[in-house]
Amino acid sequence: MMCSKIGLSSVVSGYGRVRIVDGVSTEVAPGEIVAVIGRNGVGKTTLMKTLIGEVPVKSGEIRLNGRDIGGLTAPRRARLGIGYVPQGRGIFSRLSVAANLGLGVGVGDAARSNFDRVFEFFPILEKRLQQPAGSMSGGEQQQLAIARILVGNPQVMLLDEPSEGIQPSIVQEIGRTIRRLRDQQDLTIIIVEQNLSLIQAVADRCLVMDRGRIIAEVRPDALNDPALAKEYLAI
């Protein structure tokens, strides 16, 4: 177990007194891409927010490289190398693309931040640096949100529904980029997704979430079974 990149033991969290994430345990190996799937409102986003530190852990442990980080604030977790791309992208719409990217240096070790790496993966952003980020299309904003994390030096990337509201061709491109990122940057990735083709394009395995718990683990190709897909995905 010591070799897992990020590990959760009986993590419970929620808003106020309500338990939304209700005892999640799992281990994610270095360089693994794990998809978290499940119907609407089962707590997938809340799980991601708990991992980055936006929602406090009520009980249980979150480990990064074996160290419990569950009590740390979000900025400190970011500096340890957790990059978060939230549902809805979290772009600062009034700032320029360049300024948005510049804010990514806080992810991971700032001394190893790198802009060139980003333009290699997302060439369109280089042409848009001075544009207000809010004026870009949804797909471009999604790429910016991922690129922004990458400017820093992340070890773990948390992606919450990157395909939401984006046209299929761009989703495919994002899928290819995610795989390349894992292969070339040694990233460990946890991705919440509903889009079957994106899940199958990137994930090594899928954790199925229901009412705050992980109720099953399946291989991505198992979702080819329409009955299973219908049960596990919100469509």
Added chain:
Amino acid sequence: MDLAGQLTSYLYQYFDNATFLILAALGLILIYGMMGVINMAHGELMMIGAYVATYSYHAGLPIPLAVLCAGIAAGLAGIVMELLIVRHFYNQLLSSLVVTWGLSLVLSQGALLILGPSTLNMPTPLGSFSVGGFSFGVYRMAMTVVAVLLMAGIWILLRWTRFGNQAQATIENPRMAAALGIDTRWIYTTTFAIGAALGGVAGGMLAMTTAVSPFFGQGYTAVAFITVVLGGGANALVGLAVAAGYLSGVQTLLSVMVNQYLGYVSLFAAAFVALLVMPSGISDFLERRRSRKVQR
């Protein structure tokens, strides 16, 4: 009557009134725009600045340094205020109003207890010149220049520095900012301190034009408040400049045509009318018009 002198006098009054509004409101609108809090104790931060400037001047410091000390003292007071009290009321406009209003009473009454009711004075520096029988204070014009420089400084800070980007990100989406490693608490505290320091600098400069007493700040809080409400939070600097320009125009006109008192009262009437047209303030109004244009 001498036309040149008359016109110069109108212009002088216009800029003087606008400067007064900008100095009183700059720190306040910065804090409001960034954190959704109106600090009713801003006038008391100005009062602290006024006292510190006066005491340091009488202790022998040159005027610019005395004003700098005023800013530093008010900035430090702002840090304490933010850490102990204001931090718990971000984006709660009403609660923040009540709490900081209480704080302003505590500070002014505290100053009364400690420093006594007598007023202090500083001479107005830089002398005056005259045009066609009208006399104009050079110092007042210097204040206008400083007010413009302070606004430019804040603009540069927000637009061109790393701190400014982090601060703008924090206003727009504090959670996302935190998730990117930005220490949002530090950003809030620092911004509040900068706003407070601006109040201190304003107080220090105004101390050379009027008597300093424990209730020095109260005359400013009301006008600063309406300037900020009219200016709005969306783009604080633009809002402030336009609000101050407009309010000062109305005030100057009525002061000249009727009397000073009516000029002062007209500030509130003018703000009232403008807010009927633009309920969420000038900068918000401009922002929306601009984004409508972009969409077309």
